[in-house]
Amino acid sequence: MYKKEIKVIDCTVRDGGLMNKWQFTEKFVKSVYNALADAGVDYMEIGYLSSEAAFDRKVYGPWKFCFEEDLRKIIGKGEKRIKLSAMADIGRIEYDDIPLCSESSLDMVRVACYVHQTDSAIALAHHCKEKGYETTINLMAVSTVGLRELNECLEDLNKSEVPVIYLVDSFGAFYSEDIDTLAQKYIERLPGKTIGAHFHNNQQLAFANTICAIINGVNYLDGTLYGIGRGAGNCPLELLLSFLKNPKFRVRPLIKCIEEEIFPWREKIDWGYSVPYMVTGTMNQHPRTAMAVMESDKKDAITEYYDTICGTVETF
Amino acid sequence: MYKKEIKVIDCTVRDGGLMNKWQFTEKFVKSVYNALADAGVDYMEIGYLSSEAAFDRKVYGPWKFCFEEDLRKIIGKGEKRIKLSAMADIGRIEYDDIPLCSESSLDMVRVACYVHQTDSAIALAHHCKEKGYETTINLMAVSTVGLRELNECLEDLNKSEVPVIYLVDSFGAFYSEDIDTLAQKYIERLPGKTIGAHFHNNQQLAFANTICAIINGVNYLDGTLYGIGRGAGNCPLELLLSFLKNPKFRVRPLIKCIEEEIFPWREKIDWGYSVPYMVTGTMNQHPRTAMAVMESDKKDAITEYYDTICGTVETF
Numbered sequence: 001m002y003k004k005e006i007k008v009i010d011c012t013v014r015d016g017g018l019m020n021k022w023q024f025t026e027k028f029v030k031s032v033y034n035a036l037a038d039a040g041v042d043y044m045e046i047g048y049l050s051s052e053a054a055f056d057r058k059v060y061g062p063w064k065f066c067f068e069e070d071l072r073k074i075i076g077k078g079e080k081r082i083k084l085s086a087m088a089d090i091g092r093i094e095y096d097d098i099p100l101c102s103e104s105s106l107d108m109v110r111v112a113c114y115v116h117q118t119d120s121a122i123a124l125a126h127h128c129k130e131k132g133y134e135t136t137i138n139l140m141a142v143s144t145v146g147l148r149e150l151n152e153c154l155e156d157l158n159k160s161e162v163p164v165i166y167l168v169d170s171f172g173a174f175y176s177e178d179i180d181t182l183a184q185k186y187i188e189r190l191p192g193k194t195i196g197a198h199f200h201n202n203q204q205l206a207f208a209n210t211i212c213a214i215i216n217g218v219n220y221l222d223g224t225l226y227g228i229g230r231g232a233g234n235c236p237l238e239l240l241l242s243f244l245k246n247p248k249f250r251v252r253p254l255i256k257c258i259e260e261e262i263f264p265w266r267e268k269i270d271w272g273y274s275v276p277y278m279v280t281g282t283m284n285q286h287p288r289t290a291m292a293v294m295e296s297d298k299k300d301a302i303t304e305y306y307d308t309i310c311g312t313v314e315t316f
Numbered sequence: 317m318y319k320k321e322i323k324v325i326d327c328t329v330r331d332g333g334l335m336n337k338w339q340f341t342e343k344f345v346k347s348v349y350n351a352l353a354d355a356g357v358d359y360m361e362i363g364y365l366s367s368e369a370a371f372d373r374k375v376y377g378p379w380k381f382c383f384e385e386d387l388r389k390i391i392g393k394g395e396k397r398i399k400l401s402a403m404a405d406i407g408r409i410e411y412d413d414i415p416l417c418s419e420s421s422l423d424m425v426r427v428a429c430y431v432h433q434t435d436s437a438i439a440l441a442h443h444c445k446e447k448g449y450e451t452t453i454n455l456m457a458v459s460t461v462g463l464r465e466l467n468e469c470l471e472d473l474n475k476s477e478v479p480v481i482y483l484v485d486s487f488g489a490f491y492s493e494d495i496d497t498l499a500q501k502y503i504e505r506l507p508g509k510t511i512g513a514h515f516h517n518n519q520q521l522a523f524a525n526t527i528c529a530i531i532n533g534v535n536y537l538d539g540t541l542y543g544i545g546r547g548a549g550n551c552p553l554e555l556l557l558s559f560l561k562n563p564k565f566r567v568r569p570l571i572k573c574i575e576e577e578i579f580p581w582r583e584k585i586d587w588g589y590s591v592p593y594m595v596t597g598t599m600n601q602h603p604r605t606a607m608a609v610m611e612s613d614k615k616d617a618i619t620e621y622y623d624t625i626c627g628t629v630e631t632f
Contacts, residue, residue: 208524282558
């Protein structure tokens with residue numbers, strides 16, 4: 001019923017923080033940490049690795065930076081209960097600001113990049129690997145990458161020492177047939193590497209496409225509690241764990257954490273399926289215009305938004 | 317890119333009405349009617365065929381009955397703009413209360429039944445066929461039907477003169493692999509018949525499973541505006557039409573109707589993904605207990621609900 005190779009990575013704090021500049025309380029992050037550990041989730045992606053030179057700590061909460069002193073507050077005095085991951089964006093972290101893994105509570109660094117940043121991403125991931133971290137490269141917005149460029153990128157990634165490469169649907173534009181095609185291509189062109197999946201929910205397909213990825217042999221799976229995340233959000237972790245039917249997973253701790261910690265955020269930030277996010281998904285666009293309208297007083301003016309994005313006003 | 321055999325059936329008023337006893341205004345139903353016609357949708361399922369002996373007209377709105385005088389108010393004076401369908405439940409409509417198709421504005425009667433009602437459903441569908449209607453049988457809750465029983469049922473349906481048989485995921489319990497398995501079985505065991513798909517969204521899979529059904533050769537596809545419907549709701553029609561890429565379809569009229577007519581209902585009735593509906597979906601149960609909790613003041617007490625349904629309280 002289940003595949004032991006599968007690893008589940010929760011991105012609640014990292015991806016959810018894109019909606020509130022990581023202004024989560026210590027209690028929130030501790031509750032998520034304990035719920036994920038209780039649920040048997042493999043990794044908690046707790047935030048981004050960023051340099052203070054790139055972002056103002058007065059504006060951004062601690063999980064934009066993932067400093068060791070902040071990680072320690074979450075872990076407390078006992079043993080660490082779950083592996084921790086941080087994401088690194090190209091150009092926003094200085095190599096010297098990354099501690100040795102042996103001096104950090106982080107276990108994994110995931111390098112996010114666009115296709116034109118592949119070489120920089122490989123260099124950064126290799127640097128992190130040398131410092132002792134597990135590494136992945138998460139190639140974003142593949143739905144906008146041409147075939148020749150993607151093939152070259154995969155050739156470079158194949159030559160790298162990075163063991164895990166992610167298929168990322170940044171815009172929530174993919175249907176299951178796209179996942180079939182791309183997962184098979186990644187697996188074929190990256191022999192010996194593990195493939196990961198990180199999907200957005202613009203068309204209510206993040207969970208379904210994750211199932212499709214599993215069927216195709218993808219083994220690193222991202223989700224968030226109740227799908228919290230940028231725009232339409234992510235694959236809901238509670239659905240993913242229910243599907244996986246692995247006795248190591250427990251759903252109840254996730255439900256409890258959703259009730260106690262995620263529900264209060266529904267009043268403050270607006271994620272999940274809505275027509276503006278659906279429109280950018282179907283148009284294969286970055287959700288920034290949809291996010292802008294969702295944060296404005298015109299969030300329900302969806303016909304006007306549709307006309308703006310789709311460019312023409314149909315005759316009726 | 318598209319298959320001409322595909323027919324799209326909107327169930328906004330019929331399935332949405334399960335949430336408000338069909339208390340939609342005439343303006344609402346007219347707006348949906350015109351939006352669907354403008355969008356190129358093939359059928360509008362406007363309600364149920366029921367006898368007044370079975371339901372009180374003071375409690376239930378006109379679309380629980382679909383009387384000709386009410387249909388006429390929606391169509392107005394001109395030509396009918398879209399084919400109309402009504403659903404009939406076994407035992408809730410007297411044969412004599414069904415007018416001849418030539419005297420009705422309805423084009424199609426869809427007979428909904430559980431597996432043990434198959435014979436009655438065939439008899440009612442044949443009666444409707446004799447009166448001149450297009451007919452379908454929508455076999456509900458297949459996720460709870462045993463293999464031997466399903467095979468016998470499909471054998472009976474195969475011998476019938478009903479040309480369209482629906483695969484229905486009443487509880488939102490199916491994954492794509494279930495759809496593959498069942499759609500292939502229906503197609504194999506019902507040669508020459510058309511297969512339809514009606515799915516619920518408890519696990520955010522209604523749209524994804526509809527795509528899966530299309531890939532397997534299912535050609536009658538149900539959806540509703542913004543997914544409105546009982547419990548977690550249905551396949552969102554705006555997503556389905558965007559996917560189909562058929563030049564006969566237009567998405568904008570749907571977006572406009574969602575803005576004008578569906579959004580106001582968000583304040584009054586509660587459909588769409590939520591943890592109680594997810595729990596009944598994953599447990600393959602009727603959503604009635606989830607609907608009860610969602611209508612109570614305990615809708616956010618999801619851990620308590622989870623414990624009630626899943627039977628045991630895990631140790632943490």
